[in-house]
Amino acid sequence: MTRRQWLILGAQIVVLLSTTTVAVLSSRASDWQPVELVCLLFFLTLGSDLVTMDWRGFRISGAFLGFVLCMALLGPAPACAIGAAVGLVDMVVAPRRWDKSLNTLVALATFPLVGGLLVNLLYNSPTPGSQGTIAFPVVVLFVFMVTNVLNFAMVVALDWAHGGQNLWQAFRSLYLSVLPVEVAMALLAASIAFVYERVGVGAVGLLAVVLFICQYLLRAGIQAYDRGEELKNRTRELASLQVGLISTILQTLSMRDAMTARHSAAVARYSREVARLLGLSEREQDLIHTAGLFHDIGKFIFPDSILIADRKLTAEEWEIVKLHPEQGAKLVRRIEGYGPVADIVLSHHEKIDGTGYPYGLSGEHIPLGSRILAAADTYDVMTSRDSYRSPVSSADALAELRRVAGTQLDPLVVDVFVEMIENHGVAFRHADEADFEHELAFDRRVADYARPRVTA
Secondary structure (H helix, E strand, C coil): CCHHHHHHHHHHHHHHHHHHHHHHHHCCHHHHCCHHHHHHHHHHHHHHHHCCEEECCEEECCHHHHHHHHHHHCCHHHHHHHHHHHHHHHHHHCCCCHHHHHHHHHHHHHHHHHHHHHHHHHCCCCCCCCCCCCCHHHHHHHHHHHHHHHHHHHHHHHHHHCCCCCHHHHHHHHHHHHHHHHHHHHHHHHHHHHHHHHHCHHHHHHHHHHHHHHHHHHHHHHHHHHHHHHHHHHHHHHHHHHHHHHHHHHHHHHHHCHHHHHHHHHHHHHHHHHHHHCCCCHHHHHHHHHHHHHCCHHHHHCCHHHHCCCCCCCHHHHHHHCCHHHHHHHHHHCCCCCHHHHHHHHCCCCCCCCCCCCCCCCHHHCCHHHHHHHHHHHHHHHHCCCCCCCCCCHHHHHHHHHHHECCCECHHHHHHHHHHHHHHCCCCCCCCHHHHHHHHCHHHHHHHHHCCCCCC
16 A cells, blocks of 8 residues: 555544544443334434435435434434444445545544534433423534535545545535535434424334335436436437438538538528528527528439539429429428428428419418528529529629519518618628538537427
8 A cells, every 4th residue: 555545544543443432432321222213213324325326426315314313312322333333334235445435434433423422512312292492403403514514524535635626626516516405304304303302203213214215216216317318318319310311411412512502501591590580489590590401402313414504404404403392391301300391491482472383382371481491592592603693792682682572582581681681791601611510500400309399
């Protein structure tokens, strides 16, 4: 062993011997009476410690409540003896590194002794039916919190001695996070002390039943929580797979035809901002943004002669092009929960006057998201490099939007779109890879897809 380990061992032995000596000197025959109370508290504390649950680095049990009742209802010597006995059993049942096991034994023998002495200092041991000058439950509450901090400090001290975080750091990062639970346990201990003064040993027996039921429910709750976490992780994995397939298609489309993929990202950006200016909810904005990304995904079926053509398309080729809203909607609809996105994709080439495709919808029969996409799609096609036309200026594109408002596009959407471009300076840089990746936002989209949904 190193010199530090020898010093730690020496300190633990000194504390344990000192605790034992004080316990023996302070022991009184009356402390061990009634015997049934001593036995009941011993088995209550030991049983609670044996069903301790290890969860994310924390040991959860109701044993500390039993220790405090030993201090309050018996006295320092029995509390120390029961603590030491529980510590020895713990060393056998849950073997750990020798220094940690010994430190647990020292702590379980020391803080019950200190708490018992503190109770004797503040209040004489109660007898059922008696009334004291100082409220016994208040003393129990105070002693609970004091010894709880002492127990925490003794456990952390070993970690600090081995070069870990100091007491104050551990107190802020660990103890404060569980403080509400400790306060609740302290109030329960005080309540049991209050009932004990009036009822006697039966109150402790009732506590034993309640405590074990609570621990059983706590264990069941933790197991259910863990199962829920596992289900959530699996749901996220499924979401990652399904959304990943669509994103992979977009990325593939980008490699095959970067212009179409970046056009989709631009439409998504413009559409989301228009939806925001129209006062739509964050959820609806996300829906429309996603539809913007996927609105041209049906073009994946096009042959290269159409997809990357540098000429005006023939009538037959235009008939093929008109299939892409339906094909894209079918693809997107395969993802569970993406039905509303597919509906927007399906109708983004419908026109207000009913002359659009694929179904010739008109007016408000066209989903609002589709009407927003139509304006964004028209603007970006005109202002960015296209396969068969030269780009126009933003001012000329906005003028064209105003011209077709009421026939091809929704006039309200056009008004908001013009305001967005002229007053808010929203733009998309087609040549910037970062703009494309930002709009794709794969990780956020997976998290959104994995969220629980309410079925209408």
